Each structure stands twice: as structure tokens, then as C-alpha cells.
Amino acid sequence: MVECQKCLDPTSLGLFLVAVVSLPLALLQLVGINDVYSVPEPGFFMLLGLMIILVALYAYKTDSNFGFVVFALVGAAVTMTGIGMGSYENIAFALVFVLAIIWSIFAKTPKNLSLILVTTALIFLFVGLSGLIDGDYWHWLIGIAALFNFIFNIYLAYALALENKLPIF
Numbered sequence: 205m206v207e208c209q210k211c212l213d214p215t216s217l218g219l220f221l222v223a224v225v226s227l228p229l230a231l232l233q234l235v236g237i238n239d240v241y242s243v244p245e246p247g248f249f250m251l252l253g254l255m256i257i258l259v260a261l262y263a264y265k266t267d268s269n270f271g272f273v274v275f276a277l278v279g280a281a282v283t284m285t286g287i288g289m290g291s292y293e294n295i296a297f298a299l300v301f302v303l304a305i306i307w308s309i310f311a312k313t314p315k316n317l318s319l320i321l322v323t324t325a326l327i328f329l330f331v332g333l334s335g336l337i338d339g340d341y342w343h344w345l346i347g348i349a350a351l352f353n354f355i356f357n358i359y360l361a362y363a364l365a366l367e368n369k370l371p372i373f
Contacts (some may be wrong), residue, residue, distance in 0.1 A: 216261035218275045219361035226354035237351030241343035246286040253283030294332030301325035316360045323353035
């Protein structure tokens with residue numbers, strides 16, 4: 205077994221996992237099947253949510269306070285989505301992600317990370333509001349937010365994994 209001298213930053217893995225959650229959500233909301241707009245299977249959310257929580261724990265071990273908190277929140281929210289979270293719970297997560305955006309700005313994290321938090325907050329807000337306010341447009345809003353969430357997550361994941369071969373903005 206080879207010992208590593210440097211701990212790996214778990215952020216890239218966490219971002220890849222969040223991207224994997226976002227893409228099927230976006231596709232199912234934007235494309236639908238026979239005009240039925242749905243979400244991925246509950247087990248998909250639960251498994252990936254738990255994996256994201258593991259990333260949070262690894263972020264804690266590497267002394268990444270922001271990564272620990274945000275990945276723990278995202279992991280909890282994704283896991284709860286699989287279990288069957290209600291409208292008010294989705295809105296509560298959206299508000300907490302807004303607070304994480306404020307922390308992100310104060311901590312001077314990359315702007316891309318703040319954009320990821322914005323799109324994450326929008327997804328949970330739109331899902332929550334769609335359960336409270338009738339309308340045929342929610343799937344479009346959820347799908348667009350999820351698509352941008354995928355794009356921002358996959359870009360930053362690659363930028364971090366490639367160690368500055370792509371600019372981090």
C-alpha cells in the first residue's frame with residue numbers, strides 16, 4: 205500500500221456527485237416522457253445523498269469547514285429528497301442555501317461556487333413552491349435551475365480535478 209503525503213481535497217468528488225444528481229433531474233423536468241415530468245427514483249437520491257455526506261466527512265478530516273458544512277447540507281437535502289421531503293422542508297433548505305451563499309461571499313470562495321449555491325437554492329425553492337402553488341411552469345424552472353447546477357458543478361469539478369488547467373472563476 206502506498207502512503208500519500210498530501211490529503212486529497214474531496215471537493216472535486218463532491219461536485220461530480222452533485223452534478224450526477226442534477227443532470228437527470230434537469231432532463232426529466234425539461235424533456236419529460238409522454239408529457240409527464242418526473243424526478244429520478246428515490247433510491248438514486250438516497251444513495252447519492254449518502255455518498256455526498258461521506259464527502260462532507262472527508263472534508264471535515266481535511267479541515268475544510270466550508271466544504272464540510274455545504275456538502276453535509278447538500279447530502280442531507282438530497283437524501284431527504286429520496287425519502288420524501290415536503291414543500292416546507294424544501295423551502296427551508298433553500299433558505300439555508302441562501303445563508304451559505306452569504307457565507308461563500310464573505311469567505312471569498314470562487315464565484316463559481318457561489319453560483320452553484322444559487323442554483324441549488326433555486327432548485328429547492330422551486331420544488332418547494334411547486335408543491336404549494338399550482339402551475340404548469342414549475343418543471344421548466346426546476347429543470348433550468350438543475351441544468352445550470354449541473355453545468356456549474358461539472359465545470360468546477362473538472363477545474364479542481366485538473367489542478368488549474370481550467371480557470372476557476
